[in-house]
Amino acid sequence: MRSVSIIGVGLSKFGEQWDKSFRELVAEAGVKAIQDSGLEGREIQAVFGGTMASGKFIGQEHIGALIADQLGLNPLPSTRMEAACASGGVALRNAFTAVASGMYDVVAVGGVEKMTEVSTEAAADALGGAGDQETELFHGATFPALYALLARAHMEKFGTTEEMLASAAVKNHANAVHNPYAQFQRAITIEDVLNSAPVSSPLKLLDCSPITDGAAALLLCETSKAKKIAKQPVEIIASAQASDSLALTGRKSLTELNATKIAARQAFEMAKAKPEQVDFAEVHDCFTIAEILAIEDIGFFKKGEGGKATLAGETAIGGSRPINTSGGLKGKGHPVGATGIAQAIEAYWQLNEKAGKRQVKGAKLGLSHNVGGSGATAVVHVYRRV
């Protein structure tokens, strides 16, 4: 297997972008990534794109061909990947595999979602399809409801409190203040979270990531070639993915996401690294409880200790293990198909010392973790400076 590196990245602003269409977002992120790499479009050999529910959000399918067309990359093979909120991570993994296998030297990979064209209820319905339609959504289980069931189980087993959950959102908003691409550039307090409107108890509005428009793209290149092209390529040293039951009723435990545990373990084996060596991580905080589960299941903190560690500031920039320096899904925004790619872009910036005021000093090893649904898909990537 060949070594694979990121050589250029591009991100649109995340947020409610009523003046920009799906294809404008694709073009913005894609063109930025190609320009950032210093390559010409004709040097790209294949395209991979992640999007979750473009059919429900904008009535458009066949996104693979649309992306290639919008970026002037015809007649390259262009393939859409879908794994709910992990669509971007799965697209990244398949693009990585295509270069690692030797099939291609340079590929483009992106993610996009345009979520604000429909009502909040319709968006909730589209997202609910990431769970089990017949036994969950049909019975009134929204996405926040599924994570609320996980949150209550964690609270009752380990004594995790609503304040501990809230502290994850507070920390991610504090980081997002320093990210010009973030949807929310304002700090919030624990009281703000606790006093926000109930969504699905114990989760409140500010425990939930927002509805977001956005696109993210990057170029992958075989590493020896990347060293000749790019000033500071970032190597992807591990890529792992695991699956679990779509419905919560099929899970072995309600206080962990087994797909995350397995993908993380495989990623650390592949990277020949341990969780203690990771300098920063972007983890999937679609809800505050999701971040607590992630930092435990990846192995940064012992099971049951994630909430306490977060409240104690250990995951803040400057803490022992900075988590979601970009602002995470909560602060930066969560255009579901783009999220997995945006996480990789934050890793690229951190490892190139380009993260501005949210820079983790001396960062050498980074990790990203992208979840689909309530944990039915998990994707983990590990990155290092070349």
Next chain:
Amino acid sequence: MVDGSLPLIWRNFSERYNLMGSKCKSCGKSFFPTRLICPNCRTKGKLVAEQMPFTGKIVSWTKVFVGPQGFDMETPYFLALIELDNGAMILSQLVDNDDGKVRTGARVEKVFRKLQDNDAEGAIAYGYKFRVTG
């Protein structure tokens, strides 16, 4: 939602009305809804139809304040993950709206109710909900 599908209603009839599921004769585990392959034993498992018990206990619960389309009339409502008395897990709405009664560990039993106000399946959908008994 899948619009106006009468075959879908007909297919789900035994599950939604009678809680029919599967039991694996190889590993002894029960599953709801019906499965064709045992997740533990894979193709070596021997799955047979099993009537689920109508009683169980709450494993986790939430009070939903913002529901999906078709549930606006009912909010807020309780949802619970329930372990049925044969060990199978099921997610269901609770008919009780009494904050004090819904708690982890509470005993519940199945009742028959209208599930949705909208016509997502081309007809009013009926099926299982649960109520707290103690």
